[in-house]
Amino acid sequence: MQTEKKECCCCSHKTKERTEKEYKDLLNRLSRIEGQVRGIRKMVETDCYCTDILVQVSAVNAALNSFNKVLLANHIRTCVAEDIREGKDETIDELVTVLQKLMR
Template sequence: MDNSVKAEACHTDDNSTSCRKSHHPERVKKDLTTRLNRIEGQIRGIKGMIEKDVYCDDVITQLSATQSALNSVAKILLEGHIKGCVVDRLSEGDNEVIDELVVTIQKLMKK
């Protein structure tokens, strides 16, 4: 992801700080959607493998590949969040975003 995504990734609605939305450029949304569609197909394939009693090691290999693909999506979103939301909120003096970011990273590291 390049710096042109920086300020476009996340946005706080001016009417309410509790209603935050992300605003990714169309090319980023398209990339994420393509990746998620591929992951969805992988999940369907894994389900089919289970139904066909495919050897466990082969299923685990596919699960690992799917988890890796999900991690790639998370990395793209996290990068946009840090370069956009976090930087913007810090520049506005909102230091609470650091605590929020720590919790988000902890959630990602649980996996």
Template structure:
């Protein structure tokens, strides 16, 4: 088997996502964008620090949720496919990614 055939779907550092998955992820990011804009307006309108901090925490939770969804998709798709195709590097890449996420 040639080296090209062993590469995972993400080996070229791009991922073509199914339309439904892409739509869901973009919608999540749009909601997060709205939350961040809300925090910015709160700051500009002299909102109480605690109220802003609570909204920042909600933004962080929304990003964490997005990250979990994207990570699950990556593992089920790119990583699983890479392993099936004999790409041993994909597991090392996943470990490095998880280490960065868990800082």
């Protein structure tokens, strides 16, 4: 677990403490995705062929989908399961809303 408490700058009210392994895994995935996006930018800047860029964009989309799957699975196993055990049924509505957004 992280040693210092970090404020969430992008969410309205909830935070989540993650294990050190989960934290590192998520950040490593995001770092790889950032690298891929920088690579795509360089491809555009150096006038690479369109289909080569499209293939790389597809790879980034797949990496983001994989990130979402890992994060969603962790969320269900921890936050959702704990809230259901505590009788917080509104968490189910929240999960349904998130799944609907993800499936657009």
